[in-house]
Amino acid sequence: MAYIIPQIEILTEQFRKFPGIGRKTAQRMAFSLLEFSNEDVEAFANALVESKRAIKECSNCSNISCDDICSICSDPERRNDLIYVVEDTKALMSIERVREFKGTYHVLHGTISPMNGVGPDKLKIKELLERVASGKVKEVILATNPTADGETTAMYITKLLKPYGVKVSLLASGLPAGGDLEYADELTLHRALEGRREV
Numbered sequence: 001m002a003y004i005i006p007q008i009e010i011l012t013e014q015f016r017k018f019p020g021i022g023r024k025t026a027q028r029m030a031f032s033l034l035e036f037s038n039e040d041v042e043a044f045a046n047a048l049v050e051s052k053r054a055i056k057e058c059s060n061c062s063n064i065s066c067d068d069i070c071s072i073c074s075d076p077e078r079r080n081d082l083i084y085v086v087e088d089t090k091a092l093m094s095i096e097r098v099r100e101f102k103g104t105y106h107v108l109h110g111t112i113s114p115m116n117g118v119g120p121d122k123l124k125i126k127e128l129l130e131r132v133a134s135g136k137v138k139e140v141i142l143a144t145n146p147t148a149d150g151e152t153t154a155m156y157i158t159k160l161l162k163p164y165g166v167k168v169s170l171l172a173s174g175l176p177a178g179g180d181l182e183y184a185d186e187l188t189l190h191r192a193l194e195g196r197r198e199v
């Protein structure tokens with residue numbers, strides 16, 4: 001039977017919960033933790049618990065935020081009539097990195113994914129429609145990732161938005177198919193944002 005240290009096993013199982021972390025890496029992280037000072041371990045544990053407790057969703061755009069309304073939605077310089085719809089906060093951060101955009105966002109928290117059993121009701125689509133129904137929105141830009149699920153989601157939302165008479169556009173192609181906005185370089189992202197096309 002393999003030699004097991006129960007406490008290392010417990011730690012390893014926790015670290016394995018992170019995406020892309022296999023058993024070996026998780027075990028290495030567990031051993032690394034033993035090298036931390038007691039203060040550092042406590043700071044680490046507190047950061048995990050505190051950030052999870054402090055972070056909630058913006059009641060306007062569903063972006064993760066420490067406040068009821070996120071700093072983007074509460075920024076008076078931002079245009080409320082222009083909304084970028086993104087899959088997650090990581091995509092939002094990519095667009096922010098390009099610094100061309102003065103509108104606001106709507107964070108879906110995923111994509112419609114029949115393969116993974118994710119239907120439209122699991123996403124923040126209803127909240128998006130409520131914003132549009134308020135009558136303040138002029139344009140919605142669908143910036144889901146160029147994957148099959150991302151495109152399905154964009155098409156689905158386009159259909160739902162039609163009756164509201166708002167301008168709906170998609171990002172220009174040029175983003176690598178099957179890719180992730182998060183990993184697009186700034187020039188590619190800039191071009192995709194600039195060259196959006198109305199649907």
Ligand SMILES: [Zn+2]
Nearest residue numbers: 058061070073
């Ligand atoms: Zn917000």
